[in-house]
Amino acid sequence: MTDTESKALQAKDKTEAVTPAEQTRPGLVFTPAVDIFETEKEITLLADMPGVKGEDLVIDLHENVLTLDGSVKPPEGPNEADVFREFRTGKYYRQFTLSEIIDQGEIKAGLQDGVLRLKLPKVKAATPRRITVQTQ
Amino acid sequence: MLLLRRPNYWPAAGWREPFEELERMKRQMDLMSARLFRAPSDEAAAGVFPMMNVTEDGDNYYVRAELPGMKADELAITATGNSISISGERKLAVEDEKAQYHRREREGGKFNRIVSLPTQIETEKVTARCTDGILTVTLPKAEAAKPKRITVNFS
Numbered sequence: 001m002t003d004t005e006s007k008a009l010q011a012k013d014k015t016e017a018v019t020p021a022e023q024t025r026p027g028l029v030f031t032p033a034v035d036i037f038e039t040e041k042e043i044t045l046l047a048d049m050p051g052v053k054g055e056d057l058v059i060d061l062h063e064n065v066l067t068l069d070g071s072v073k074p075p076e077g078p079n080e081a082d083v084f085r086e087f088r089t090g091k092y093y094r095q096f097t098l099s100e101i102i103d104q105g106e107i108k109a110g111l112q113d114g115v116l117r118l119k120l121p122k123v124k125a126a127t128p129r130r131i132t133v134q135t136q
Numbered sequence: 137m138l139l140l141r142r143p144n145y146w147p148a149a150g151w152r153e154p155f156e157e158l159e160r161m162k163r164q165m166d167l168m169s170a171r172l173f174r175a176p177s178d179e180a181a182a183g184v185f186p187m188m189n190v191t192e193d194g195d196n197y198y199v200r201a202e203l204p205g206m207k208a209d210e211l212a213i214t215a216t217g218n219s220i221s222i223s224g225e226r227k228l229a230v231e232d233e234k235a236q237y238h239r240r241e242r243e244g245g246k247f248n249r250i251v252s253l254p255t256q257i258e259t260e261k262v263t264a265r266c267t268d269g270i271l272t273v274t275l276p277k278a279e280a281a282k283p284k285r286i287t288v289n290f291s
Contacts, residue, residue: 009243009245011187033242050203075200075272080193086187113266113268114203
């Protein structure tokens with residue numbers, strides 16, 4: 001089942017990212033599109049990063065700041081000349097501040113077909129607990 | 137006699153039309169930002185999903201598109217004469233129904249695009265593969281369209 005039955009996809013330019021510090025390596029930096037949702041136990045993040053291989057992706061969580069950093073090798077071969085070009089390739093970079101306390105040891109990340117799926121489990125203390133009010 | 141000299145920048149007229157100066161500044165800012173953020177002119181975007189890059193070498197054309205998360209069976213590619221059509225549907229799986237969304241930026245939906253290539257292609261030998269969310273279609277040029285080296289004979 002999908003929630004996107006008949007909608008037609010619109011062409012969109014990739015959003016270029018504004019990084020806090022300048023890059024040492026020249027090249028374009030893009031903001032990956034993400035879905036973030038939360039259940040009682042965990043926060044899941046999905047990010048579209050086409051062209052990023054597992055070994056080129058760095059995920060870092062430091063003092064509640066989550067950083068995604070994926071570099072892309074140009075897919076073109078050395079002898080290819082452009083006919084026309086509509087999208088550009090470059091690295092992907094994005095940071096999020098997490099308000100919940102994450103169990104760092106239990107973070108799971110998977111990258112498949114250019115989509116990153118990151119599971120950030122909340123620590124036990126942060127999972128909501130139903131509080132019953134006692135009446136006398 | 138007392139000469140009252142008023143400096144040129146004295147905003148005597150400005151008081152009557154207090155927003156005139158602001159309007160002028162706004163126009164200038166708009167002009168500047170339009171120059172700064174103008175899209176690079178070498179990109180000929182057709183405005184149809186997916187965005188494509190087409191390259192060539194001596195033997196083949198290569199058509200590339202970024203389609204993260206798409207499986208091979210969700211894509212239909214057909215090649216005819218000198219054009220290639222790519223259609224499909226990007227499906228975003230429904231996650232846990234109880235999940236509360238913080239952000240929802242990824243998009244799903246149907247698409248259908250046709251691209252014409254400068255020369256005829258060998259439709260029988262077209263291959264396509266998807267790696268890391270990038271679709272690459274390799275289209276061999278027809279024998280007649282390939283560049284030929286012509287040797288000059290000196291007599």
